[in-house]
Amino acid sequence: MRKIILIVLAIIILPSLAILSGAFRTTQLSPDIYQPLSAERMEALKPRGRELTLAGDCFGCHSLAKGPMGAGGLPIDTPMGTIYSSNITPDPTYGIGRYSRADFHRAVREGINASDRNLYPAMPYVYTQITTPEDVDAIYSYIMSIPPVAKEVPANTGVFQFPLRSFMNFWTLLNVPARQAPNEPSRPPAWNRGAYLVEGLGHCGSCHTPMNVMMGPDFARSLDGAIIDGQEAPSLKADVLAAQGFDVASLTNFLATGISPQGTSFGQMHTVTHFSTSAMERSDVEAIATYLMTSADGTIPAPANPPDPQPESFQPAADGSDPGRVVFVEACAGCHGMTGEGIPNVAPPMRGNATITLANPLNLLSVIVNGVPDQTFAGNQRMYAMPPFAHSLSDEQIAELATWMRTQWGGHSEPVAVAEVNKLPRPVD
Amino acid sequence: MSESLPLSLTINGRAVGPVDVPLGMPMIDFLHEHLNLTGTRFGCGQGICHACTVVIEAADGTTSESRTCIFDAHYFNGKSIVTIEGQAPRDADGNVIELTPVQKAFIDNFAFQCGYCTPGFVTGATVFMDSLKRKPVRRADLEQAIEDALNVHLCRCTGYVRYYEAIRDLALATPGYVID
């Protein structure tokens, strides 16, 4: 009996305790980071830090929509409870004012806070870990220079209010492979810069890479597209982007403005184009587009033209009308135009719109059911709010509408099932 | 486009149709051209100013507001709507007996100047008051609730203050609409 206990102890409990205590968390950090940066060095690094902070969209999560920059408090809902983003202003009490250079490096590169506790992976250290030490210094220098905000962040709820942070050692061991920035000397500098930003600070995979069962990124399917918050974060694979008509120039334009012939950014992506990519330097945005548009074999696929109307739209019902087209004319054409041409600064065009060309109709249905709020874009552009149609169109009408729109502008002739509409979450009013 | 479809709906309590109406005709054109109900205002024609709104009365008695410039006449098929002409009660000869509380409040407060936006504001404020009847707001939240409800209505003359104050005073004066 004693022997069994000892074996159990040896096989399960001891390693578990070792993991729990972080014994397997190796550090890649160099001892240099324990030397504080000089004031002059920090001043010199600030502009570079600002650009990288924008690339990381740090304030996208670490600020409330209309709240002070960096003061945190944004609720991040998970099935297990709500995590509130932290205050990353240099306030000494509520922010990270007391963070040393080393503390900051550990947070960004290892997901460990200044009190030596694990950050929850809502902080995308899975991605930001590949950031170079010099760049982390630059971000540190910039963030320490923004206005401090003495504002406390609400306590986490659900399981996150309990002392669980040690258990993140298990999660990290299983989900955070030691990653390096892709470095391909044979590829142009723009590709390498883009790879560094996309796979690192930009943390595009946080939404666009599917999750495994532990809610960690499934790197085997990196940037393959995923469902998040009831909408599809589409695949960012070069062939998929090219099929939607993107090339490096047009994808750069989309990221720099939020507006493109493929449609305007909405949902979570609007936060990205609004706060991050539209404020970044053009060369960095172009680097991101270059990396994403480059196939595994190093070529950049040619952009496709918008799909031609599919046969279904030419086969009207017996009375001469197509029910989906009738719904479009009645409910949508006032803004999106009789031929889907849209109205600038009011409603985007439909022809070539990626929300319609995507294989999965989820985003199209989600937008019809829930609408899109008023949005502003770079360069004083805007789009007017689209109302939710959950209450004014039946699920059958929405399915017919989506079917017709997809045959007309999406290149898809298979019908959208009413069941697809039934199962969508409805707007709360 | 010349294809027409039959349209039936209720407007200001009166059954209209079935009539053949071209698909693609905005509701506001149907009101103006077919029914001579010209009180609904055409402003931007792009769904932004909300001068063109009408009340939609749902079967369960709840009301909502809808723009008529961006939605087709057929979008309203089978619905019951109230235009500005249908707001104030009328006698058998069609003469207005008295204005609605919202209309009176706007006049008492000198809420509008040129009046182009007013039919939309009457519609929006009427729907808002109706929502307070079913779901009162706290006094502290009243101003914000008014702004949330009427924010979409644009007025080029007034600056909104008197419109909003008129609705605030009316809500406060109506028993049960504001709590605390």
Ligand code: FES
């Ligand atoms: S005219 Fe309809 S919203 Fe302006």
Ligand code: FES
């Ligand atoms: S009173 Fe003139 S537009 Fe409002």
